[in-house]
Amino acid sequence: MTAPPAWQQERERLGRKVEELRRQGVCDTCYDLETGGGVYGARYVIYEDEHFKIKLEPYPRAKGHTIVVYKPHRDDLSLLSDAEVGLVFQVCVRAVKAVKQALGAEKVYLNTMCDGPINHLHLQLFPRYAGERTGSTRFVAPRRPIADGDDTARRIRAALLPLMHNVGGAESAH
């Protein structure tokens, strides 16, 4: 039997770290945010402000697989107030536009689960590129080690920053 590749071993180590925190009753995402990447690392961050951290999934199911984290602890979508729903969805839609523009994705799918004992609301964006099969199999495409993550994050950031100036602001007039 051959050992799993290094990136899979890394991912398993990460999983054990997360489980250990949860066993102690600690939310891994809150802990990661408080420690500046003490669980998930500081790389591949696309965008961060007081409410959101947007980063690339380090073991992506597609190039540009992106995680949008809403910083205040909410177990899942059902705990958002109407005002928070507006904010979270506006930011997700801007991130979808940025991924399309930066990477040339034809569509970007959105998924959120946050199931299990301790979880912290996050939303996942799955780009779908020309020639790829459409539909829900995109959500379970095999994971791979990230490639060109720094460059991918930089390109999405460049597309996203100009879109973020009026989040939460008044309706624009067009």
Ligand SMILES: [Zn+2]
């Ligand atoms: Zn949390």
